[in-house]
Amino acid sequence: MNNTDCQEILELIPAYAIGATDAEETALVETNLAYCPDAEAELALYNDVISDVLLMPEKLVTPPPALEQKIMAAAIPKPRRSVSIRGWRVAAVIAILWAIGFTIWGLQQASERMDTEDELAAAEARNEALQALLQGSDNEVVLTANVENEFSARLRWNNEEDIGLLETNNLPPVSEDETYQAWILAGDSAVSLGAFEIDENGDALVIVDLPFDIEPFQSIGVSVEPLGGSETPTTTPLLIGRLSED
Amino acid sequence: MKDTSDIELMRRVAAQDQTAFSALYQRFGSLIYSLTLRIIDNADLAEEVTQDVFLKVWNQAERWDPERGTLSTWLLIITRSTAIDRLRKENRHLSRTETMTENVAEEPEQGIPWHDKYHLQKLLGSLPQEQRLLIEMAFLKGFTHRELAEHLDLPLGTVKHRIRSGLMKLKDMWQASLEPSRLDRNS
Numbered sequence: 001m002n003n004t005d006c007q008e009i010l011e012l013i014p015a016y017a018i019g020a021t022d023a024e025e026t027a028l029v030e031t032n033l034a035y036c037p038d039a040e041a042e043l044a045l046y047n048d049v050i051s052d053v054l055l056m057p058e059k060l061v062t063p064p065p066a067l068e069q070k071i072m073a074a075a076i077p078k079p080r081r082s083v084s085i086r087g088w089r090v091a092a093v094i095a096i097l098w099a100i101g102f103t104i105w106g107l108q109q110a111s112e113r114m115d116t117e118d119e120l121a122a123a124e125a126r127n128e129a130l131q132a133l134l135q136g137s138d139n140e141v142v143l144t145a146n147v148e149n150e151f152s153a154r155l156r157w158n159n160e161e162d163i164g165l166l167e168t169n170n171l172p173p174v175s176e177d178e179t180y181q182a183w184i185l186a187g188d189s190a191v192s193l194g195a196f197e198i199d200e201n202g203d204a205l206v207i208v209d210l211p212f213d214i215e216p217f218q219s220i221g222v223s224v225e226p227l228g229g230s231e232t233p234t235t236t237p238l239l240i241g242r243l244s245e246d
Numbered sequence: 247m248k249d250t251s252d253i254e255l256m257r258r259v260a261a262q263d264q265t266a267f268s269a270l271y272q273r274f275g276s277l278i279y280s281l282t283l284r285i286i287d288n289a290d291l292a293e294e295v296t297q298d299v300f301l302k303v304w305n306q307a308e309r310w311d312p313e314r315g316t317l318s319t320w321l322l323i324i325t326r327s328t329a330i331d332r333l334r335k336e337n338r339h340l341s342r343t344e345t346m347t348e349n350v351a352e353e354p355e356q357g358i359p360w361h362d363k364y365h366l367q368k369l370l371g372s373l374p375q376e377q378r379l380l381i382e383m384a385f386l387k388g389f390t391h392r393e394l395a396e397h398l399d400l401p402l403g404t405v406k407h408r409i410r411s412g413l414m415k416l417k418d419m420w421q422a423s424l425e426p427s428r429l430d431r432n433s
Binding site: 011014015017018019020021022023025045046048049050051052053054055056057058059060061062063064067068070071072074075077176177179226227228229 | 297304
């Protein structure tokens with residue numbers, strides 16, 4: 001980028017900072033901002049101005065008392081979510097699982113958290129199932145979503161422990177108000193496998209709990225949903241994969 | 247939880263602690279509702295949007311990164327985008343006649359975390375009305391340059407110039423207000 005181009009970007013920064021730029025101007029700034037350090041610095045400055053001057057309401061208005069009750073009533077603790085390991089590859093995940101195993105060993109010694117031997121056995125079995133999925137155990141079944149683009153996903157799972165690993169590659173970034181969500185589908189029904197985040201490369205490795213038999217389901221999908229996830233898919237899935245066994 | 251830091255509070259909210267979530271509402275509920283009302287100007291819709299914002303925070307509390315900004319700023323950014331999305335969905339931002347009334351800054355309640363910078367909000371009132379109107383319509387209602395030009399029947403160049411000039415002036419005033427006073431320097 002030459003100085004003239006960066007000057008054009010710099011002049012757009014104030015309007016861009018408050019969201020006033022048109023689509024072409026926005027694209028111009030976002031595509032070239034990284035090459036214009038002065039513009040980046042100016043944007044950071046305007047973001048501070050906006051935070052202090054524009055974002056704050058002029059006066060505080062107390063909301064109706066009933067609003068708090070509605071919000072609290074809707075804030076239901078979520079069931080155990082899929083754990084997303086952003087950007088970590090197999091070696092790092094194995095290191096984590098080793099640490100889990102070590103912790104389980106430690107718990108066996110201390111008996112601090114596990115109330116029963118059954119719970120401890122279940123945790124060990126889950127740990128072993130995850131390690132097997134990472135290393136390609138004979139007990140795993142690998143699925144690959146059909147891809148029509150440069151991004152892709154794959155779900156491996158272990159039926160006995162009802163646990164799976166969803167791996168995504170090169171997914172495009174989403175906005176701050178959005179998240180990716182995985183689904184398992186049977187006809188018109190969709191069951192959420194959880195929302196997850198991708199790393200800067202569009203990759204994710206997600207541990208997925210499958211508290212049911214996967215046999216009746218025909219496909220998996222990944223869609224973009226509002227931040228916080230959805231009960232059912234609200235957008236057309238980016239990825240759909242027919243479930244099949246290797 | 248009154249003295250709990252924002253970081254600790256959000257850690258607990260991320261862990262689905264409903265007591266912490268209630269404390270979060272006590273701390274920021276008025277702030278979020280107030281900004282929502284300012285953007286949407288309809289009490290019923292503002293309630294719904296406020297609820298949406300808090301549920302987003304409940305479901306994605308771990309997304310707040312203290313390194314990137316204060317909790318209040320993060321919450322208000324989410325509030326603004328959620329409110330503008332709702333405005334567009336209700337098709338209200340273009341169909342209404344925009345009459346941005348004169349701002350009347352009131353004294354903030356005690357204990358608001360941003361109290362020490364509340365005076366900076368008054369800087370907006372120092373701008374010429376034609377610049378301030380465009381900036382507020384863009385920032386609070388989601389209008390772009392072209393939409394402003396069409397809606398207000400102004401040349402596109404005029405809209406761009408007024409917004410840019412107004413924001414540059416705002417930036418200069420903001421920077422000046424943060425500088426140490428001359429008396430302090432000379433003492």
